[in-house]
Amino acid sequence: MGDPGDPAELVSEFLSGNGLGVRELGRTASEIHPTGAGTPCGAALYVSASAGSVMVGGPPGAPSPVPGIPDVVAVVYIHDPAETSLSVAESCAMSPDLSGGSGSRTEAAPWRVGPWRESWSRAEHAAAVNSARAAIGRGDVYQVNIVGHASAPYTGDPGPALTRVAGLPGARYGGVLSGAGWAMATASPETLVEVRGGRVVTRPIKGTRPATARGRRELLGSAKERAEHVMIVDLQRNDLARLGGVGPVRVDELFAVRRWCGLWQAESVVSAPIERPLGLAELLRAVCPGGSVTGAPKLAALSEIARLEPVGRGVSMGALGWVGTDHVDLGLSIRTAAVDGERVHLWAGGGITWDSDPVAEVDEAAAKAAPMRAALEGAHH
Numbered sequence: 001m002g003d004p005g006d007p008a009e010l011v012s013e014f015l016s017g018n019g020l021g022v023r024e025l026g027r028t029a030s031e032i033h034p035t036g037a038g039t040p041c042g043a044a045l046y047v048s049a050s051a052g053s054v055m056v057g058g059p060p061g062a063p064s065p066v067p068g069i070p071d072v073v074a075v076v077y078i079h080d081p082a083e084t085s086l087s088v089a090e091s092c093a094m095s096p097d098l099s100g101g102s103g104s105r106t107e108a109a110p111w112r113v114g115p116w117r118e119s120w121s122r123a124e125h126a127a128a129v130n131s132a133r134a135a136i137g138r139g140d141v142y143q144v145n146i147v148g149h150a151s152a153p154y155t156g157d158p159g160p161a162l163t164r165v166a167g168l169p170g171a172r173y174g175g176v177l178s179g180a181g182w183a184m185a186t187a188s189p190e191t192l193v194e195v196r197g198g199r200v201v202t203r204p205i206k207g208t209r210p211a212t213a214r215g216r217r218e219l220l221g222s223a224k225e226r227a228e229h230v231m232i233v234d235l236q237r238n239d240l241a242r243l244g245g246v247g248p249v250r251v252d253e254l255f256a257v258r259r260w261c262g263l264w265q266a267e268s269v270v271s272a273p274i275e276r277p278l279g280l281a282e283l284l285r286a287v288c289p290g291g292s293v294t295g296a297p298k299l300a301a302l303s304e305i306a307r308l309e310p311v312g313r314g315v316s317m318g319a320l321g322w323v324g325t326d327h328v329d330l331g332l333s334i335r336t337a338a339v340d341g342e343r344v345h346l347w348a349g350g351g352i353t354w355d356s357d358p359v360a361e362v363d364e365a366a367a368k369a370a371p372m373r374a375a376l377e378g379a380h381h
Contacts, residue, residue: 006055006285007051008281008288009281011281015076015323020325024278025274025279025328039078040079040325041077041079042076042077043076043322044177045075045321046184047288047320048315049293049313050064050071050318052289056288057299059302059303059306061312062306062312065149065314065345068182069314109155110155111154111158111161111378112154113152113153114152115153117152119149119150125146129146129358131308132304133353135304136352136353137354140304141296141300143231143232144352145295145305146308146352147293147305147347149346150346150373158183158339161344161377162184165376166185166187167187167375168187168260168335170259170260170261171335172191173189173191174187184336184337186333186336186337188334189260190204190332190334192288193328195274195327195328196327199271200243200271201271202269202271204270205334207255211259211263219257220255220257224355224356226266230255231353232296233268233270235296236268236287237249239298240271240286241272243286245276245282246272246278248273251270252271280328284319287319289318290332292351295351295352315333315345316336317332317334319331319332334368335368337376348368348372
């Protein structure tokens with residue numbers, strides 16, 4: 001974090017100062033400020049997992065492998081006189097410029113991804129799963145999410161590769177965001193938090209199987225996956241219930257099976273009505289970092305994550321999406337890749353419970369990373 005203080009309040013102060021009504025979410029644009037040419041239509045917003053942890057008093061975790069990417073990025077968009085609106089997809093798409101002052105290096109060289117380097121071996125990953133299981137056995141946590149990192153050198157222009165990542169099938173949040181010397185792409189299927197139509201909504205995803213008929217049956221019939229999923233749903237319910245401006249929290253849908261690339265995943269929908277003034281800072285502090293990528297209890301899980309993960313989560317497991325004049329829609333930045341001037345980075349992991357099998361957990365993380373690696377390398381789907 002470059003600036004001291006609460007990241008949630010810093011974001012709110014910046015967006016509010018640029019004309020967005022983030023101190024009172026859920027109101028229409030006309031209630032907050034006039035619309036039209038020269039007025040803000042919204043902002044692309046990214047908040048790292050590390051910043052989310054700091055918001056709730058947790059540890060920042062291991063250092064990010066892409067330190068050039070800020071922990072918080074907010075880009076405000078203004079209505080152009082020739083346009084009447086700007087879509088979320090358009091607002092989050094910016095062409096990466098990673099030349100780093102090296103002139104034509106990225107223009108002249110063909111795109112190529114070199115050998116991947118993992119943050120840990122399969123045996124080390126499995127040992128971390130067993131360490132998490134031991135913490136669960138001691139009663140330190142009920143569930144904890146363990147994430148690994150991989151990176152590879154590259155040559156050429158990363159823009160098309162990142163666009164392929166953002167276009168992976170099943171992505172509810174697909175887009176590219178970039179700054180000076182860095183870019184990130186997400187193909188996330190998971191809603192961290194949405195504010196729309198007078199309600200706050202979160203859609204936790206937990207539970208994965210191959211996207212086959214057998215995989216679907218296994219996912220629906222797995223007592224372990226269902227117990228893990230329900231635990232996170234309860235955590236998300238509690239997160240929303242802590243908000244001072246909402247009414248009764250309800251589970252609108254439980255353990256529905258959705259498809260992302262070649263995987264089935266279990267998703268639930270949890271929501272609450274907005275009944276009193278609700279600010280963006282309060283909302284971010286309640287839901288960040290996401291329960292499905294931390295664990296329960298959340299603060300205890302964050303301590304385990306900081307202890308177990310050798311490499312920081314970087315751009316992954318945070319929040320990335322859109323803050324509009326009358327709604328908020330932030331995806332959880334799973335299935336997210338990043339590039340700096342030299343290397344491409346990605347992350348994948350899974351939730352650990354007492355019943356977790358270390359080898360299966362390592363395989364699940366590899367299955368989640370595989371479509372992103374293929375997209376980055378230029379493989380067709």
